[in-house]
Amino acid sequence: MPIDAAKAIAAEPRISDIAWDRKDIQLYHLGIGAGAATEERPGAATDPDELRYTLESRLHVLPSFATVAGAGMAVVGGLSAPGIDVDLAAVLHGAQKITLHRPIPLQGTARQTATIPAVHDKGKAAVIVLRSETADADGPLWTSDTQIFVRGEGGWGGERGPSNRLDLPERAPDRTVTRLIRADQALLYRLSGDWNPLHADPEFAKLAGFDKPILHGLCSYGVTLKAVVDTLLGGDVARVRSYATRFAGVVFPGETLRIRMWQTAQDRIQVVVTAADREDAPVLADTVVEHNQDTP
Template identity: 85%
Template sequence: MPIDAAKAVAAEPRTSDLAWDHKDVQLYHLGIGAGAATEERPGAATDPDELRYTLESRLHVLPSFATVAGGGMAVVGGLSSPGIDVDLAAVLHGAQKITVHRPIPVKGAAHQTSTVPAVYDKGKAAVIVLRSETADEDGPLWTSDTQIFVRGEGGWGGDRGPSSRLELPERAPDHTVTRLIRPDQALLYRLSGDWNPLHADPEFAALAGFDKPILHGLCSYGVTLKAVVDTALDGDVGRVRSYATRFAGVVFPGEPLRIRMWRDAPGPGSVQVSVTAPDREEAPVLADTVVEHV
């Protein structure tokens, strides 16, 4: 079996050094749609609020940038850790959570420590749990918790792991926005470090069972957080404390996403979010999604 759960969990923590500057931040923001026209900002390319994502003299950093800082090596390193040898065509992002301990600087150098706390047996698949702690000379910056779903690698009789679902509020959302995923979105987003050919190569996508390349789950993740910050948090990235989601379905470049937000759900100081694909009968994209904030 390509996954040896006990060996992966017992392995020594992996360490790496990360560095980024304003160009990496701007490229990431462009990759998740910064500067693109929306219903709320038809002139987004020059909108003062949007320039905070694209112009180096006004730049702030969306917390989801943590998933690609330094080239997004935490996930890549996790898939090559002792006890894990998997086919990229069988890999899908299952869930993601970022907890930020203070605002991410526009230019930074940091040290990252990564572990595999658990590997779960889902029967027909395995779920690899990765945790990365990132700090710079001033202390902790962020914690990343990632779940990687690997088809065809379960069935060894291991722990199935926790399973919980977050129900949507039984009231109308406080905000609903639409974000168009451009046809070339995945090609731009992958320049931030996720080179999986699943998102660019039609032949590779076919091997994975898709009619065409799909969007990176973490691109949908970033698009959604930006929408929440811009719509429900007064455009202030510093208000975000954590952001968690479960990847419930695929996104195809060229289609819109419908993003619904409920303030103070599931509790005070949070925004619960639902993301669907309206052109595919509201097929779920992100579920169990919560942004905690101040």
């Protein structure tokens, strides 16, 4: 069996040094649609609020940048860890959570310590749980928890793992926005470090069971957090404490995301994302943004 759960969990932590600068941040922001026109910002390319994502003299960092800082080496390393040998065509992103310990600086170097705390047996699939802790000279920056879904790798009798599902509020969303995913969005987003050909190569996509390349789940993840920050958090990226989601379905470049948001507590926003062009097929589910009331 390609996955040896016990060996993967017992393996020594993988340590890597990463670095980023303003250009990496700007490229990531462009990859999730910064500067593109929306209903709220028809002139987004020169909108003062939007320039905080694209212009180096005004730049701030959307917390989901943590998923690509250092080209996402924690996930890449996890898929090549001891006990893990999987077919890339069978791999899908299952869930993602980022916990921020302080705002991400505009440039920096840091050390990532990555482990595999669990491998769950879902019967016809396995879920590899990856955790990485990132810190710089001033202390912890963020913790990333990733779940990788590997089709065809379950059935060894292991623990199924938790199944946390959130009920939707029984009222209309506080805000609903749409975001167009450009036809070339995946080609731009992959320049931030996710080179999986599933998102660019039609022939590889067919091998994976899709008619055409699909958008990176983490691109939808970033698009969604930006929408929440811009509409319910006053554009203040520093207010985000944590951001978690479950990837419930695929997005094809050229489609439109419908993003529904509920403020369910003073410091908690629940979000559901669907593909508006496919009768609101699910995209992101069990999605929560926890935030501070004001800038820390």
